[in-house]
Amino acid sequence: MGVTRRNFVKFAIGGVAGLHLTPLPYKLMDDIAIWTQNWPWVPVPPEGEFLSVKSVCGLCPGGCGIQVRKVDERAVKIEGRTDYPVNPGGICPSGMGGLQLLYDRDLRHTGPMKRVGPRGSGDFMEITWDEAIKTVAERIASLRKNAKTEALVSVDGNSKGSTLSLMIERLTKAAGSPNYVRMPSLEDTYEMGNLLMMGNNGPMAYDLENSDYVLSFGSGLLEGWGGPGRIMNAWAVLREKASKGGATVVQIESRASNTASKSDKWIAARPGTDAALALGIAHVIIRDNLYDQQFVSNYTSGFEKFKTMVLGQYSPEKIVDITGVGKEAIKAMADGFARAKAPVAIYGKGKGTLNGSLFEFMSVQALNALKGNINKPGGIIISDPLPLATLPAISPDGVAERGILTPRFDQAGTNKYPFAVSLINNLIDVINHSDKSPVDTLLVFSANPAFTLPDSGEVNRALKKIPFIVSFSPFRDETSFMADLVLPDHSYLEKTDDIVRPNGLQYQLYGLTRPVVKPVYNTRSAGDTIINIAKAVDTKTASSFPWKDYESVLKIRAKGLFDSGGGLVRYKGAEPAWKWKTASDGPDYKSFGDMWKKIKTDGLWYRKLMPSAIDSGIFKTASNRFEFFISQLELAVKDYPTAAPGGNRLKELGITVEGDAAFMPHYEGNHHHDEQLPLTMAPYEMVNLASGWAPSPPFAYKTIFDDQLLGSDSFAIINPGTASEFRIKQGDYIIIQSKACAVKARASLSHGAMPGVVYMPLGFGHTAYDEFIREKGVNPNLLIPPGKDPLSGHPVWWTTPVKIMKG
Amino acid sequence: MKNSAEKPSSIVVAAFPALGRYVSKGGWLCFLAGFVGALFLGWYVFPKLLYSSQPQPFNFSHKVHLEEADDPEDVESCLNCHAFRDDGTFVGIPRLDKCKECHEDPESPLGDSDDEATFLTNYMAEKKEVPWLSYSRQPDCVYFSHAAHVKMGEIECKTCHGPHGGSEVLPLYRENRISGYPIGIWGERISGLKTNTWDRMKMDDCAECHTEKGHEENNACFVCHK
Incomplete structure (x- = not known):
């Protein structure tokens, strides 16, 4: 018998036959199939205990309630909360993907850094927090020593009135600089317009859910306008009403956006002509006597002048030429708007975050005034700011006092720009037009001007000229790449911070984010960093920041909510928060301690709307009325000297029309006509x-x-x-x-x-x-x-x- | 020639003349050697190679922990530690917090075994979770709700996990080197045959029980593979 080829083949055949009578091939097949499901690059959730943590989204000022699903310490999913009034269960795509902005180390600064590469390269070297804070503090201390504190400038992108904003402004002022500059936003347009027409710069919102005719001047309701979580829900409410013939949405926008395609009516007006269209609609409403005569005569002033202007200059025939919208469509909008029970004309293009044209907004606001739908269900709501407690005043020393009184670099509030609070575009101009940047140290918080501002090239040129830039951004954004030092903030999922009145929300709401996970990287809450910097500058600056940490500042401010009485800290969902109340709610807490504890777990305090009489003093203009003819503007023109003797004050303010129209909402015309750029x-x-x-x-x-x-x-x-x-x-x-x-x-x-x-x-x-x-x-x-x-x-x-x- | 008539090959040739050319001297023995060798390989060597063994961090006696229970196999006894959370999800292997309820103070240990000393000094004192190796871990692509089975279906724990409430020693943990899953899923027997319901935890076993209990609709793919 010997090992012959033939015998070997027999052995092999025997082996193969035998193997098939064992589980080996079948088991291997099964295991290999399972093995293919477990390749290391196939993403699978970690193992551990499932937890769900409630918080509030901080990606935009929309203030949606979120629920974060965790497996042990790892956050694995973000969902919308059904027990939060803003966004019952809904959430936007960015909010859903928020975990990538938490964990992805390519998107985040992982610790305090100093720049080692050229500006814009993103090459940084990690340093310690002590060194980072010391560097900033020494820089500020040296400005104070040399009495050049105005050269410290802060740029802030946080919502107005948020505690973090107050802290940033406070640090700037306490160090001795007037140059606290906010990023431009639609809120500015609302505020200036309302201040001029109503003398009231309180937060403004549109009560969309209760409206039955929404005339939208380019607002991308389905493009992320306002708080997307809230607006998507409001849209559903409107659509449901519309299906029963009870609501109409008209979208005025030159492009067939999602909002335009899903509205009841899409009106394509030429870009930049919305003011003319609004006044054309006003023309028809006034001409046909469709306006609320009682409101107009009791609560407005300057109507006769407005009427003369609108009837004389904004006839539908003329508007057709300017806007490209047909006469019938203008008439139909005027009829629809004026005959609706609760119509509202809304303003704020796209996502409603970028500022718009002031006269355009005022023209749209004039339509709302013609119908008198101010502080009424379904109309525009002007309310008081949240009753948060104010922080004690800063105690500036001589150096700071001198600095604060120096003129602002951006000229906001001067007689050239009397109504603006901040003008970052002017700041950039000033830097670019000086040989040496007047700004020595720039602190940037929650803003990315190098990317989000117009003429980004000029912004970058200005940033390059600034000797020292400190970024507090958690993200590796363009502006932080220009910074010399990065003191990264936590992500919104790692810190406690407040959301004061989400964008465009009609009822008062205070949201509080909470640390959903432990800090993933070596970052620190910007509020705490500010306190630490102030303490490191000198004792005088430190005296304006007597707090242990940022959370205690949040708590002090929230006490104001308690002191105001009422309000709810739990949302049940059965009764939507946008339904108006007849009796005051709550409170559903016993003491401030109880309220704060509940806010810290549920992230919520809110108060439903109550009807209030218009004459309760919402109009704080000189006439105590809504002004079609803006007296404050007239004063600004009369009282302030022109830059050059004999100059035209209106032209200096950028107004090109003449006569009474200059002091009323009007269409400025298209001055950009350039044959080279058709x-x-x-x-x-x-x-x-x-x-x-x-x-x-x-x-x-x-x-x-x-x-x-x-x-x-x-x-x-x-x-x-x-x-x-x-x-x-x-x-x-x-x-x-x-x-x-x-x-x-x-x-x-x-x-x-x-x-x-x-x-x-x-x-x-x-x-x-x-x-x-x-x-x-x-x-x-x-x-x-x-x-x-x-x-x-x-x-x-x-x-x-x-x-x-x-x- | 005379002897050859007695050789098995001649019988084969006689019976199947066509196979004559394949039959040669000693051929059957070679075939048999291969055949038996393969059986040995498949039934004995293969399972030994396929599974790795790992000790648990230390021994755990279910018996000691269930001494006071009337019936150590009763669902309620198990639920004391292998509990449901308030939201209905299942804890699985208890975590340190649960152990802490009784073992909190490292100065006054409740027992005196070496295993307990390991637990108290290496884990409890260090506040470190015990890295237990799970005997019943299912693939990630399988959705399984304990609540649906234990609470709604009223199935006993031992139906799937076997009776181990009275066990004093944890079995050796064995893991499939290819799939990475514990041996309990396919079952201890490489044949895949079972005598008890808890011997295997493959998909067919799930389906078998669903069918037996009259819930054939739960054999649809999407019920478990979401």
Whole structure:
């Protein structure tokens, strides 16, 4: 017998036959199948105890309640809370992807850093917190020693009235600088407009849920306007009413946006002509006597002048030429608006975060006044700020007192810009027009001016000139890449912070975020860092910050809510919070201790709306009425000297019309006409792409269509007719050129675009962050040249003259 | 030739003449050697190679912990430690917090075994979770709710996990080297055959029970593979 080839084959055959009678092949097959499910790169949730933590989203000022699912200490999912009044169960795409902004180390600064590479490179070296705080404190101390404290400038992107904002302003002032500069926002437009027309700069909101006719001047209700969680819910309420014939939504917007396509009526007015359209509608309402005569005669002033102007200058025939909207459509809107029980005209384009034109807003506000729907269900709501306790006044020393009295670099509040509070665009101009930057040390909080401001190129030029920049951003954003020192804040999921009155919410609400997870990286809450810096500067500065930590400041302020009485800290959901009450609610807490404990776990204090008489003094103008003819503006023009003798004061304020119209809401006309730049670039916003300070979670980029972003190219939407004039086909590369810059994008042809307009999405074109966000598309802010909105002095975002050519 | 008639090969040739050319001297023995060798490999060597063994961090006696229970296999006895949370999710292997309820003070240990000393000094005092190895861990693609089975279905713990309320020693933990799952899923027997309901935890076993209990609708894919 011997080992022959034949015997070996027999052995093998025997082996194979035998193996099939064992479990080996079947078991192996099963195991290999399971093995393929467990490759290390297949994402699986960690193992451990499932927990659910309630908090409030801090990505935007929308103030949605969130519930974070955790497995042990690892957060694995963010969902909308059904027990929170703002967003019953809903949440926006950015909010859902918030965990990437918590964990992704390519998006976050992982500890205090000092810059080692050139500005903009993002090369940093980790340092200790002690060293970081000492460096900033020494810098401020040296400015104080040399009595140059005004050279300390803070830029703040936090919501107005938030405790963090107060702390930033406090640090700036206590150190001795008047230059606390806020990022421009729609709130500024609302505030200035309401201050001028009603003498009231309290928070303003639209009671959409209770309205039966929403006339939206470009507000992207479905594009993330206001608090997306709330608005999506309000939209559902409106749609349900509409299905029974009880509500109408009219969207005035030149592009077929999601909101436009889902509204009852889409009116495509030319970009930049909304003021004319609003006044055209006002013309029909006044002409046909459809306005609320009782309200107008009892509570307004200057109506006769307004009537004369509107009837004389804004006839539908004229408006047709300006806006491109037909006469019948204007009449239909006027009828619909004026005959509705609870109509509301809303203002704030796109996501409702960027400021708009002041006169445009006032023109829209005039429509609301004609119907008298102020502080009534379904109308506009002007309310008092949250009754939070005020912090004790700062105690400046001689150095600080001198510094605070120096003029602001941005000239806000001077007779040139009498109504503005902050003008960051002016600050940038001042820096760029000086040989040596007047700003020595810039502190940047929750803002990314290098990306979000118009004319980003100029912003970057200014930042380069500033000797020392400190960023407190948790994110590796463009502005922090310009910084010399980064003292990273926690993410909103790691800290306690307040949300004072979410954007556009009609009832009073105070939200409190809480640490959902332990800090993932070596970061610190910006509020605590401010206290630490102040304490390290010198004893005088420290004396304005007598608190142990930031949370104790939050608690002190929240005491004001308790002292105001009433309010609820638990939301049951059976009765929506937007339903008006007839009797006051609550309180549903026993003591301040009990209230604070409940706020800390549920993140909520709110008070439902109660009807109040109009004459209870909401109009605090000189006439104590709503002013169609703005007396304060007249005063500003009369009382202040012109810059040059004999100059035209109105022109200095940017107002080009003459006569009484200059003091009333009016259409400024189109002054940008330039034959070289025959088209208009209009930026637009999308609900699944963040365009503000916080970045989009990379997940969100997966939801963007191939005709919006393909590879590293973003698309500009153009009407096929306009495209054919330039021989541009779908997908072609084009160059879009404005006065400021030329950029390259690809063309996406759509009949939803108005002829002559190029639409570009805001939020693309980052140069910082990680590979999933960086160099994706182009930032339209690059194209927007420095411009000033008449009267407010704020940047102008929404219409930029451009030309296009094949690229 | 005379002897060859007695050889098995000649019988085969006689019976199946066509196979004659394959039959050669000693051929059957080779085939048999391969055959038996394969059986040995498949039934004995393979399971030994397939599973790795790991000791648990220290021994745990269910018996000691259930001494006061009337019936150590009763669901309620198990639930004392393997509890449901308020939201209905199942704790699984208890965590340190649970142990702490009785073992809180490291100065006054409740017993005196070496295992307990290990527990108190290495874990309790250090506030470190015990890295227990789970005998019943299912793949991540399987959704399983204890509440649905124990509370709604009123199934006893031992139906799936076997009676171990009275055990003094933890069994050796054995893990499949390829799939990474504990041996309890496929079962101790490599054949996959079972005598008790708790011998295996594969999909077919889930389905078998669903069918037996009249819940065939729960055999739909999406019930477990969400």
